[in-house]
Amino acid sequence: MKRSASQLAAGETPASETPAGAAPEPLVYLLGQPHLHDYLDFVREKAVGGAELSQRALADEWRSANDLYYALEQSEAGIADGAECLPLPAAMRPLAAKLKRNPYFRDTYDTLPTEIRMVELARLVVSQSSVSAEFSGALRRRLRPGMAQDELFRFCLPTDRPHPPVRARRASSDRWIFTCDSTDFRLHRAQLVAPARVKGLRTSGPVSDILALMVGFGSNFMSVVRSDERLLLQNGYHRAYTLLAAGITHAPAVVQTVTRKDELKIAANEDVCDDPAFYFRAARPPLLKDFLDPRLGKTLLVQRMQTSIEIEVKTRTSTGSLV
Numbered sequence: 001m002k003r004s005a006s007q008l009a010a011g012e013t014p015a016s017e018t019p020a021g022a023a024p025e026p027l028v029y030l031l032g033q034p035h036l037h038d039y040l041d042f043v044r045e046k047a048v049g050g051a052e053l054s055q056r057a058l059a060d061e062w063r064s065a066n067d068l069y070y071a072l073e074q075s076e077a078g079i080a081d082g083a084e085c086l087p088l089p090a091a092m093r094p095l096a097a098k099l100k101r102n103p104y105f106r107d108t109y110d111t112l113p114t115e116i117r118m119v120e121l122a123r124l125v126v127s128q129s130s131v132s133a134e135f136s137g138a139l140r141r142r143l144r145p146g147m148a149q150d151e152l153f154r155f156c157l158p159t160d161r162p163h164p165p166v167r168a169r170r171a172s173s174d175r176w177i178f179t180c181d182s183t184d185f186r187l188h189r190a191q192l193v194a195p196a197r198v199k200g201l202r203t204s205g206p207v208s209d210i211l212a213l214m215v216g217f218g219s220n221f222m223s224v225v226r227s228d229e230r231l232l233l234q235n236g237y238h239r240a241y242t243l244l245a246a247g248i249t250h251a252p253a254v255v256q257t258v259t260r261k262d263e264l265k266i267a268a269n270e271d272v273c274d275d276p277a278f279y280f281r282a283a284r285p286p287l288l289k290d291f292l293d294p295r296l297g298k299t300l301l302v303q304r305m306q307t308s309i310e311i312e313v314k315t316r317t318s319t320g321s322l323v
Contacts, residue, residue: 022304026133028297032065033286048301073284081229083123091149104219113257121244122289124233139242156222178309185307188214223254
């Protein structure tokens with residue numbers, strides 16, 4: 001089984017794969033950190049009319065945001081240290097106990113020390129450079145003034161949620177392509193399955209084993225990585241951004257604690273693992289609250305993106321003498 005290059009990074013989709021007639025969507029992009037070339041590439045390739053925009057003007061606005069971060073390194077040095085990570089209120093504790101028994105939770109967080117805590121949203125360190133303003137708006141409509149604590153818990157840590165449709169097609173005799181509008185769409189671990197557990201199989205003879213190649217979605221719980229005194233938002237960017245924009249300061253999240261770089265590779269994404277010092281040691285790393293600062297968070301109109309997974313199956317049968 002080969003995981004092809006068309007298993008794209010979150011949100012990256014060739015224009016030919018974009019549904020015809022799909023309207024562009026607004027997206028908030030965080031300027032100034034960490035790389036200028038990423039911003040230039042993103043605007044050129046994904047923003048509506050981005051290829052015609054002045055590269056110099058784009059670099060100038062990124063530089064202005066980068067200068068602001070330099071000023072924040074002086075005025076807000078150490079702000080990411082000591083972000084509050086508080087015990088859950090009593091009303092949420094039975095929900096947390098139930099969540100920990102959920103098979104999705106157990107399978108996702110089966111390696112590192114894990115807690116469910118109330119985290120301070122504004123001071124969460126971020127590694128993701130953009131959030132969808134449209135998706136955040138849809139989430140915002142689910143919030144209401146004075147929402148109960150159990151509602152907040154389920155908003156951040158849902159065990160049952162709707163998923164967008166998945167489009168599947170057979171590209172050739174040994175290739176299948178699966179496409180979904182969600183950036184949470186992914187390939188799951190392959191598993192051996194006993195034939196008796198699969199109903200309705202049509203086969204040309206007795207089956208001894210089934211290799212299941214599964215596509216679907218992640219558990220999608222809001223989660224952070226804790227290292228020393230810092231909390232880095234790992235999953236649930238849109239929910240965290242939406243809550244903070246609505247004036248909610250703390251929210252429940254899964255907290256995984258790491259104490260060394262090898263553990264970080266289990267809990268965090270590739271960008272964080274490639275440069276952990278930037279996120280966990282810099283005087284003023286990018287924070288979730290920066291998306292709400294118009295000097296740092298720029299709204300762009302971008303082509304809608306989707307995730308594609310291509311699975312190609314190659315087999316080889318060998319017969320030889322026993323020695």
